[in-house]
Amino acid sequence: MNFAYRLLAASAAASALLMPCAFAQTPLNYTTSWIGNSFGYGDGKWMQLDVExxxxxxxxxxxxxxxxxxxxxxxxxxxxxxxxxxxxxxxxxxxxxxxxxxxxxxxxxxxxxxxxxxxxxxxxxxxxxxxxxxxxxxxxxxxxxxxxxxxxxxxxxxxxxxxxxxxxxxxxxxxxxxxxxxxxxxxxxxxxxxxxxxxxxxxxxxxxxxxxxxxxxxxxxxxxxxxxxxxxxxxxxxxxxxxxxxxxxxxxxxxxxxxxxxxxxxxxxxxxxxxxxxxxxxxxxxxxxxxxxxxxxxxxxxxxxxxxxxxxxxxxxxxxxxxxxxxxxxxxxxxxxxxxxxxxxxxxxxxxxxxxxxxxxxxxxxxxxxxxxxxxLTFVDAAAFDPASTANVYTGSKLFTLDYRQSAGKEWSYAAFTLDRFDYPDDPAFHMARGVRGSPMVRRFNGGLFLYTLDEYAHYLNVYRFSPSTEGDVAIPAGLFAQNPLPGNWPQGQPTYGEWMWRDANGDGRVNAAEITSNPSTGSTVGDGYWWVDAPGNVWLATPKSGIREMPLQGLDAHGNPQYTYASARMFPMPAPFTRIARIVYDAASDTMYVTGFTAAIPWDSTHWKEAGPVLARYDHWSAGTLTPTYTVSLPWNTTGNPQVTTVGIAVAGNYVFIAELYTQRIDVYDARNGQYVGAMTPGASVGNTSGWVDIYMGISAAQRDTGEYVVLVEDDARAKILMYRWTPGQ
Incomplete structure (x- = not known):
């Protein structure tokens, strides 16, 4: 990532001029808050992201x-x-x-x-x-x-x-x-x-x-x-x-x-x-x-x-x-x-x-x-909810608890730091380009809590388990999926070419060469793909050009690590109308796949390498091989304006799909059932009506509370925090 100064100050009104009229005329009744910083920038202040x-x-x-x-x-x-x-x-x-x-x-x-x-x-x-x-x-x-x-x-x-x-x-x-x-x-x-x-x-x-x-x-x-x-x-x-x-x-x-x-x-x-x-x-x-x-x-x-x-x-x-x-x-x-x-x-x-x-x-x-x-506390970090409680929010290395009764910016409390550099120096996060875990997915299955994290551009998927009785809130390194070898000398034993994965077979949280399995037959075909982990713990990889692969969970090993094999993988071909896939979300409970990407009408180009694409599609009965979309949606897309209007992230919760735009500080909301546009959210006064770019592949997540309220979490690199939107449909 080029960490140039990327603060966006364009108003929502100015951004809307670049979009179809429908997007500008449907505001939602929501509130804006934040997590992870002592100041929200509503008063022009923020706590810096590092102090050396x-x-x-x-x-x-x-x-x-x-x-x-x-x-x-x-x-x-x-x-x-x-x-x-x-x-x-x-x-x-x-x-x-x-x-x-x-x-x-x-x-x-x-x-x-x-x-x-x-x-x-x-x-x-x-x-x-x-x-x-x-x-x-x-x-x-x-x-x-x-x-x-x-x-x-x-x-x-x-x-x-x-x-x-x-x-x-x-x-x-x-x-x-x-x-x-x-x-x-x-x-x-x-x-x-x-x-x-x-x-x-x-x-x-x-x-x-x-x-x-x-x-x-x-x-x-x-x-x-x-x-x-x-x-x-x-x-x-x-x-x-x-x-x-x-x-x-x-x-x-x-x-x-x-x-x-x-x-x-x-x-x-x-x-x-x-x-x-x-x-x-x-x-x-x-x-x-x-x-x-x-x-x-x-x-x-x-x-x-x-x-x-x-x-x-x-x-x-x-x-x-x-x-x-x-x-x-x-x-x-x-x-x-x-x-x-x-x-x-x-x-x-x-x-x-x-x-x-x-x-x-x-x-x-x-x-x-x-x-x-x-x-x-956060930088190049996304956040995600614990499936067991919307009061618990994980980033790559933090756990926050939320009290929704409090005022904006006061809902969060810093509950835990989940990285341990002393006991687990081989945590893959320490060997990634930025030294952080980045985008989290929190899952509960087989009686355990698991954390899966993506690096900023989704080249690697890290797997962590928890052992509260011995390790408290520390996430223990359990596995790693790599689309290609990591640069440098770590880890010893990784292949020089092709896809590979590691599982902590001896339970010590360290990478041993004997624990690495390579899959050189896939070569570079999986490069620059996008990982997703569904609720039962199955790992999905959206390859840019070769379709979507599922690696079903093979249970837990004796140490509680999730197990996967290349031999058990199932490949789904490129679904219509896409020519290149950028993001996926699979809902296992309803067997529904959501895909964003590029089509023949708007093909992918290298200047928009991090974008989620101009098209969203939903596929019902996905596991049966149904590759015909239930519906497709044209997402906000204008690459000739200033600023450009493009998409960068997708989240699905309850009855809604939330799309994060890259440059224009806007979250677009669609009805997941029919693809209809519902409205948009932009940063409110509590955060100075501004945020930085959503600059990573998985920079947005969402959940529906028992009250019916939807809570959307969005990366905000500019001032070391996570934006939090709270919206209840019909209010």
Whole structure:
């Protein structure tokens, strides 16, 4: 996916001008809400999707930074549980945010990079061809969106951050030379030039270099009250990072803390008590507090947090002091503690991962009581209902519970995190392009709960089982269907060509070569297909050109994993009138197949490779081989307008079919019984009358509540949330 800035602000009225009149004249009586973000954007605010670093001002204002936020809030400002500002100009046109941030009384210093977008951007504002600039943007604390220029500053000549970028290093475009640590006083700025294995010191006012010294792959930096430095170093060491002690000129000092086995120091900070605080993003998920003696020695005194964090006792349940992927810590002058997490930990070197959802929280001084907590939990995530209860909603890695009695945006509660990187490092999600599970399908059969997930473009289908008595809410890797080999070296034993699948035959949640079954006879004919899992657990694959295949469930193995075989598969030929299938939904209870795709009248073309197509068809008695449609529907489709009108997703619930449009923020509703158009839904005022594109293959789901109300969930990448529409027919 090209994560360019894709915020859509076109009004529903403007979009409607591109559609047949019928689509514009049938509004529905519905409400708009959302899941997964502390802010809905109705007030112009959203919690960013990732936080890689924080800096805390004495008054408790928290400044954040991350390499990417879909709507440009790489730099954010938060206080008292509210969002105050967005930094801006670290997003797009070659610019990106970064992995470190620091503040002094006047300025904010944030790591960022400036590239040239694959050599397409030229001029003094951009790095030369084949290279990227990595450095620091200096902003005013009084207005973090405005640059604080200096002699020798470069970049962004067309905006308010002109000449406020300090170039620390120039690296080849493929290299990760990101600045991984920053610390500042009113007179000096300390920069961890991780790529060049040094700490560089600049004048905080003029930004001229003062001195530097060698440090092996340095990371976070904390300045102590005596002006000495505590530095996380060895970030790329095969034995793991450590914490070292230096004087301001780079001389090594005694007192380097002895870290408990397994500690992965992610950040360092100085508590108002004078203690050295180290964030451990290892399996223990703790904050370690060290006392410092007059002789300069350190000794572990206590810890903050629950051992094992979110995976303690009942695994996956969030709560106070149950940390999950600590990326930053800091204290204010009152002794309050601020902790940033993203479910993943610090961004791995060389990756473009954006975490598993941002959490920013604060705890009060000596009492350690929770003060506030903010969430930005979803990105490139769809959501789906538990068949047993519309009060339970799963995304790829989260479980939310809903209380429909609450007001818009207040219905949801964060109930569980279902990924476990420590016990199940072989979870296929960690080896996919974005490191997330993406689009979920939740099924209950054979007495068990199962989660099936698609990557963003449906190349792979992951299978998970649950064992509440031993694993809590963690989804245990159980299987994987692959249309073609995964790029890279994972997993060992996958074929070099063709289709394959894995089942966790020994029940350890890890992929072993002996557990992989290949189906090379299908070759590339299944490539770019679309997976669907029906209620009884049968797996369907809509191939673009070869028809639809069913792989019936063959029961569960001794460990509770669903079993499938290529030998038991049944192939259905391409149904009329389609020439290319894009999406399917099969309702096993009624033996009804819904298909969207392309026809001879409007053929598929590569510029619309992710679309669901211009035609919807329903087929009754599908298992009997009835390939003549009960009805066909022409869906909204206009590829010559601006914006274009195309479709991207389908969901079926009760008596209705819901179609998500790609560019135009509209959900079209059809009567499933006869194909008649019913009306449309667009984002309401509670979410600022806007959303991002539905940008993945399975970005929409729906369910009917016992009350008769329909609830529709839609991906909204733009501001880290899931849109939720609530509609009761006839009201």
């Amino acid at each position: 670093a924080i800096a805390v001002a004495p008054d408790g204002t928290v400044y954040t930074n991350a390499p990417w936020d879909e709507s440009g809030s790489e730099i954010g400002v938060y206080a008292r549980g509210d969002k105050l500002a967005v930094g801006g100009n670290t997003h797009g046109w070659g610019a990106a945010g970064g992995d470190a941030i620091a503040v002094n009384s006047t300025y904010v210093y944030a790591a960022m990079s400036i590239g040239n977008q694959n050599n397409t951007l030229r001029g003094s504002d951009y790095s030369p061809a084949g290279s990227t600039w990595f450095g620091v943007t200096r902003r005013l604390r009084s207005n973090v969106a405005k640059g604080a220029p200096f002699a020798g500053g470069i970049g962004n000549s067309a905006n308010v951050t002109k000449n406020s970028f300090l170039r620390v290093t120039v690296a080849p475009s493929a290299a990760d030379a990101a600045v991984r640590g920053l610390a500042a006083t009113d007179t000096e700025l300390y920069v961890a030039d991780t790529y060049d294995n040094q700490i560089v010191v600049y004048d905080a006012q003029t930004m001229r270099q003062l001195r530097s010294w060698a440090v092996p792959s340095p990371g976070r930096i904390a300045i102590d009250s005596d002006s000495t430095l505590w530095v996380v170093q060895g970030m790329q060491s095969p034995t793991g990072p450590t914490v070292a002690h230096y004087d301001p000129n780079g001389a090594a000092l005694p007192g380097a803390p002895a870290l408990p086995a397994g500690t992965m120091p992610a950040d360092v900070a100085i508590a108002p008590s004078g203690q050295l605080a180290i964030a451990d993003d290892g399996a223990q998920q703790l904050i370690l507090l060290y006392n410092k003696s007059a002789s300069g020695q350190t000794q572990l005194a206590s810890t903050l947090g629950t051992r094992d964090g979110i995976f303690h006792t009942v695994k996956g349940v969030p709560g106070d002091w149950r940390f999950n992927g600590i990326t930053g810590i800091g204290f204010d002058q009152a002794g309050n503690l601020y902790v940033a997490q993203n479910g993943q930990g610090l961004r791995p070197f060389g990756s473009s991962l954006v975490g598993q959802g941002a959490v920013l929280e604060a705890y009060r001084g000596l009492t350690r009581a929770s003060m506030w907590r903010l969430y930005g």
